[in-house]
Amino acid sequence: MIGLLAKALLTLVVVCGVMGGFLYTFQERLIFHPQPLKADHSFSFPVPFEERFIANGDIQLHSIRFPKENSLGVILYFHGNAGSLDSWGHIYADFAFAPYDLWILDYRGFGKSQGRIAGEDSLHEDALLFYQEAQAQYREKDILIYGRSIGTGVAAKLAADHPPKMLILETPYFNFVDLVGQIAPWAPEFLLRYRLMTNTYIVDQPFPIHLFHGDRDALIPASSSDRLSHLDSNIQYHRIHGAGHNNISAFSQYDRQLRGLLTVP
Secondary structure, three states, X not given: OHHHHHHHHHHHHHHHHHHHHHHHHOHHHHHOEEOEOOOOOOOOOOOOXXXXXEEEOXXXXXXXXXXXXXXXXXXXXXXXXXXXXXXXXXXXHHHOOOOOEEXXXXXXXXXXXXXXXXXXXXXXXXXXXXXXXXXXXXXXXXXXXXXXXXXXXXXXXXXXXXXXXXXXXXXXXXXXXXXXXXHOOOOOHHHOOOOOOHHHHOOOOOOOEEEEEEOOOOOOOOHHHHHHHOOOOOEEEEEEOOOOOOOHHHOHHHHHHHHHHHOOO
């Protein structure tokens, strides 16, 4: 009996070890779902745009900028964990009214961006290079930072290090560890190589912070924004009634409130 119990415990330890090793080693495959594009891929948007490549050592990061006449600055946009600029580029329509250029970056391995994400530092390093590229063209006080879903933690960290005119986070998590704890409570926290501590990045900041979250979000619960909004008095929470994780822009409440933030009186 003791022998059988010992074998069962050993088997459990081995299984847990294998699962833990898989979780630690293949986190990028579990978190990110990029759509690679060929180097000669041709984009089609019904408004003016330009492709920009940003060098990071031996790799090139790809971005698309949607310029505006008489622009007052730029919105740097950090998108979600899947797809590429071929699909994300269409969010230009959500900002068509705004007197700001819109500039969107594809993470490593997404779209035409080369390389691969190899840890959280990769994301922050590329975000900084993106910001520095923008700094060469825009004044710091005219730069707004916008993050969506996985991009909210990246955007928040960049804003904490380089204060923008405004930080807007759409469907943010309290922090990534907290989110994983809700989605996969069985995953040991010490194995998580991605932390993305949004809750610490947005405290005691000199710039306005706005959170947008659908109250029917089944992926990142709206309670995340509820909790974030209570961390500081300069954080404003826009709860979009009836919206889920991927359809906030379809709601007139989102459009109305976004216009209120980005339209100059």
